[in-house]
Amino acid sequence: MTLGGETSIQARTGDPDVALAAAGDTSAFERLYRTHVVRIHNLTRRMLGGQEADEVTQDIFVRTWQKLGQFRGESAFSTWLHRLAINVVIERRRSFAIQRERMSDDAAALDGLSVKPARADLTVDMEHAIDQLPPGAREIFVLHDVEGYKHREIAAMLGIATGTSKRQLHRARMLLREYLSGG
């Protein structure tokens, strides 16, 4: 675990900025940040909701900086970063899990009684609709349908059974179906 690993990281990833950043080059790290921040922020926002996305995104990049030395180039840097981001999001969410679930189920029920959004723009609708999902269903929907992870992988990341992942995904899709069809 010394700096001797850097050259091999560079050799394997082909991205000199990864190795430079791992060696302490903040300019290189800023370039990495700029390359990846939109994707990470989108992931974070969709999984956690808009309010926390900025802070959590910053947290993710700070941790990325701290952990760069552990990156061995066994996968693409973007894949490694993405997994790190998901772990941070999951960790963040776990600390609030119970209260949040309780609250947002109620909120979703209340939303069912209130005004549906305008349907002018399907994309905005989809973002908005995802944001309205109960957190458990939302993160699985984002991981599976938006990010393309398999139930097996999601189950491992979240520490749940694949059956639970499947049920929550279906629940999310059914809620979104209802929401997007406008009622």
Added chain:
Amino acid sequence: MGVDVHEEWTDQLSEYLDDELDAAGREAVEQHLRGCADCRAVLNDLKRVVAQAQTIPPSPLQADLWDGVAAGIQGTGRKGAGVDAAHPSTPVPFRRRFTFTVPQLAAAAVVLMAVSAGIAWQIADRSAQRAQSTVAAGGTRTDNGADVTTAPVVALERDTPAGASIVQVAYADAQYDAAVADLEKALKQGRGRLDASTIAIVEHNLQIIDQAIAQAREALSADPANSYLSGHLVEARRRKLDLLRRATALTSDTN
């Protein structure tokens, strides 16, 4: 209602769509689908949802977050060579504001997740709103003549991108309390028009929000300079107004 009747089938449609069923399960679903237009319609809807999710375009950031990241990575001891990068042991000062373990904060964060996103708010200056008494959208008036628009809830735009343009206004306690009192009064008067489950939802949420407000205040009194906490407090109070406003709106809608 068809959905309820066919629930045992619709419940399998995501797995069917994702090709997660075994051969026998798939065959059974297909057989049902051949004879059931309702379930075929649900399947088509689910396909649409998945297709939309897969093609959802990235949306740009509202703000450049780099400065915060840069502040966070200072002091990690990783600047320059010679540091064992695999074991960054120094905690980052920047992260202190994220390392809340206080239960109060959990409650406060709950509030952030509640109700709906994409709402742009503005709390009017009390004198101004007294003068004009305006609600831009979702303006409500209860049937018993209580004018809910006296609450300083001015603009509600549902189609604002999530997280965008939330105007956080440091409004005075008195102003806020008056708004809440107005809405609470209107809600109380219109309560008879709501069904029991709606009342339960509203009250349950109000209770959680009130608790979050109290806890955020308590945490703030211990750490007054904490902007994260004060943001939570503002947000919790905003949620309360929003919830009250929406609940009050329901008392007139549901008639």
